[in-house]
Amino acid sequence: MIEVNGLHHQFLIGKRGAERRVPVLHDIDLAIEQGEIVAIVGRSGSGKSTLLHILSGYLRPTSGELRVLGQDVTKFDEGAWSRFRLERYGFMFQSFQLIPTMTAFENVELPLTLKGVAPERRRKRAYELMDRFGIADCAGHYPGELSGGQQQRVSVARALALDPPLVMADEPTGSLDSENEANLLALIRELNRERGTTFVMITHDEQVARIAHRRLLLQDGRLQPHRKEAPMIHEVF
Numbered sequence: 001m002i003e004v005n006g007l008h009h010q011f012l013i014g015k016r017g018a019e020r021r022v023p024v025l026h027d028i029d030l031a032i033e034q035g036e037i038v039a040i041v042g043r044s045g046s047g048k049s050t051l052l053h054i055l056s057g058y059l060r061p062t063s064g065e066l067r068v069l070g071q072d073v074t075k076f077d078e079g080a081w082s083r084f085r086l087e088r089y090g091f092m093f094q095s096f097q098l099i100p101t102m103t104a105f106e107n108v109e110l111p112l113t114l115k116g117v118a119p120e121r122r123r124k125r126a127y128e129l130m131d132r133f134g135i136a137d138c139a140g141h142y143p144g145e146l147s148g149g150q151q152q153r154v155s156v157a158r159a160l161a162l163d164p165p166l167v168m169a170d171e172p173t174g175s176l177d178s179e180n181e182a183n184l185l186a187l188i189r190e191l192n193r194e195r196g197t198t199f200v201m202i203t204h205d206e207q208v209a210r211i212a213h214r215r216l217l218l219q220d221g222r223l224q225p226h227r228k229e230a231p232m233i234h235e236v237f
């Protein structure tokens with residue numbers, strides 16, 4: 001599903017002509033299989049978000065190979081990445097990232113609209129998802145009028161609108177209470193089991209890491225060798 005070979009990344013900071021290189025990821029090799037739930041863990045600043053951004057095409061690595069679903073995505077330009085992301089990726093964020101000027105329904109419908117799905121099918125799919133997540137009553141409400149748990153469900157429904165094979169999640173339960181966290185984790189396991197959806201999640205949360213099949217530990221931008229007994233999250237901070 002995802003293959004990474006010899007990946008390095010460094011940021012350039014400072015004024016033009018006096019830039020400084022900040023190496024962040026070093027020699028990352030990684031293979032994620034279809035149907036895996038993988039948790040990326042590590043201290044703050046270890047490079048987790050940088051890695052997730054590279055795996056999602058938001059950031060071009062300084063060097064190295066990246067293949068996603070058999071395609072050499074390092075060759076993609078921005079347009080090719082946008083199309084690929086729309087069809088193959090779903091995203092879950094701690095801050096939900098809903099569009100405040102769109103209703104809950106329009107937010108869920110957005111990926112379908114961007115893909116050019118016909119209006120009738122779009123409506124049907126968006127209502128089906130909103131029903132499934134118990135937010136059909138919120139369809140006409142704006143994100144600012146919804147509770148945190150409702151916003152989270154709208155954002156998850158949007159992430160799944162096109163039934164992506166791959167979901168990238170950045171602290172997906174970070175702003176949820178324990179009940180909503182448990183609901184989301186149950187949903188992730190269900191999608192993984194029933195549809196074979198692959199999840200790559202950054203997390204600081206032991207409950208989230210616990211549902212992962214595998215933990216990837218980043219330390220100072222290096223992926224640590226897999227230990228049979230994966231470290232508990234509290235060992236990592």
Ligand SMILES: Nc1ncnc2c1ncn2[C@@H]1O[C@H](COP(=O)(O)OP(=O)(O)OP(=O)(O)O)[C@@H](O)[C@H]1O
Nearest residue numbers: 011013022024042043044045046047048049050051
């Ligand atoms: N755009 C950027 N320009 C320069 N340096 C950056 C940039 N983005 C991140 N960094 C640096 O890269 C390093 C890794 O950052 P990253 O956000 O990937 O870490 P993280 O493990 O996700 O941290 P956290 O758990 O705090 O979110 C940090 O030292 C950070 O300051």
